[in-house]
Structure formats: C-alpha cells, structure tokens
Amino acid sequence: MGGVGQGVVEVEHGDRARAAVCHPVTIATPVSTAAEPWPHASAMPSEPGRSARPCTVVVCRGCCCGVPAKRPGTDPGGQLDRLRAAAAEGGFEVRTSDCLGPCDQANVMVVRPSAEGRRAGGRPVWIGFALDDDCTSEVAEWARAGGPGAAEPPLALELQVIRAPRGARDGEGGGRGNPGAPVALNPA
Numbered sequence: 001m002g003g004v005g006q007g008v009v010e011v012e013h014g015d016r017a018r019a020a021v022c023h024p025v026t027i028a029t030p031v032s033t034a035a036e037p038w039p040h041a042s043a044m045p046s047e048p049g050r051s052a053r054p055c056t057v058v059v060c061r062g063c064c065c066g067v068p069a070k071r072p073g074t075d076p077g078g079q080l081d082r083l084r085a086a087a088a089e090g091g092f093e094v095r096t097s098d099c100l101g102p103c104d105q106a107n108v109m110v111v112r113p114s115a116e117g118r119r120a121g122g123r124p125v126w127i128g129f130a131l132d133d134d135c136t137s138e139v140a141e142w143a144r145a146g147g148p149g150a151a152e153p154p155l156a157l158e159l160q161v162i163r164a165p166r167g168a169r170d171g172e173g174g175g176r177g178n179p180g181a182p183v184a185l186n187p188a
Helices: 076-090 115-119 133-144
Strands: 008-013 016-021 056-060 093-097 109-112 125-127
Touching (some): 056 076, 076 133
Parallel strands (some): 056 093
Antiparallel strands (some): 008 016, 109 125
C-alpha cells in the first residue's frame, strides 16, 4: 500500500482502519487524529445518503412562460414573487429555469418532491397553464405540505397536470433546464 498522496488514504474509524483509493492529494492542513474530531463532522447528515431536501417548485421563464406579451393579462413577475414569499414562510424552494419545453401549455411549473416524498415514491409533477393566482396558491400550498409523495395535490391542480416533454422522463433531458419527469400523482 502506498502512503498519503500516492493514491491511498488511510482513514481511522473507531477500532477499524479502512483504506480508500483516491487521486493523489496534497494536504494543506494537518490531518485530524481520533482524539480530534473533524471540524465539519456536525454538518454530516444523520443518515448517510438521506438528505433533508425540501420540495422544489421549478418555474419556467423561457421563451413563452414568464413573457407577459405572450400571455396578456398575466403577471409572471408577481407570480414568482408570491411563490418566493410562500417558500420563505413554508420551507420549500423556488427555482427558475430556461425553457422547459411545452410552450403551448405555458406557464409551466414542475413540482419536485422533497426527500421524504421521493422515498415515498413521489416523482416530479408538471403543471401547465399556471396563469392565475389560484393556481399559484395551490402550487405553494402543495409544496408547503411536501409535494409529490408526501401530500395529495389540491383537486383543481390535478386538472392542470401535463405530460413532460419527450426525453424529459427519467432525467434524460427535455427542454433546456429540464428538472425531471413526472409520473402518476398517486404512484402504485
């Protein structure tokens, strides 16, 4: 076995020593010993591989969505402001994306499940024709409750579920900035 910086790093963990193959490294700071805990140890998740990722609402702001001239009588900037305000209070995230693809069904949003919802079988759900305050409020309410897999969507919102563009399923990519594909609202 090589030493540190030669492709192998030995890591002390309890009474067992493990060796991990890695690229050669240069250590700029002293290595922690068993008596000194790593300074970032408290930032590690309590369950490896499980994050506390919240529900995320991805809002299309591409060529047709978010352009008031293409959808007269809408307020895309106000819609985004309302979603962000609800997210700040409700513990979910809001992101914007370039064109997601289904421009004929603008404005498009994708509600991505929280980590809890994903473990329960939830998958991203695409919402089309998200043009009014009622839809915006329903999306925010659902995201606040955990989104797909964690909570049932408001009934009226179910009527606005659309299919992901071709190629968006299983993260293959669809429109630019594609956040993932939807599946059934109630996975079986």
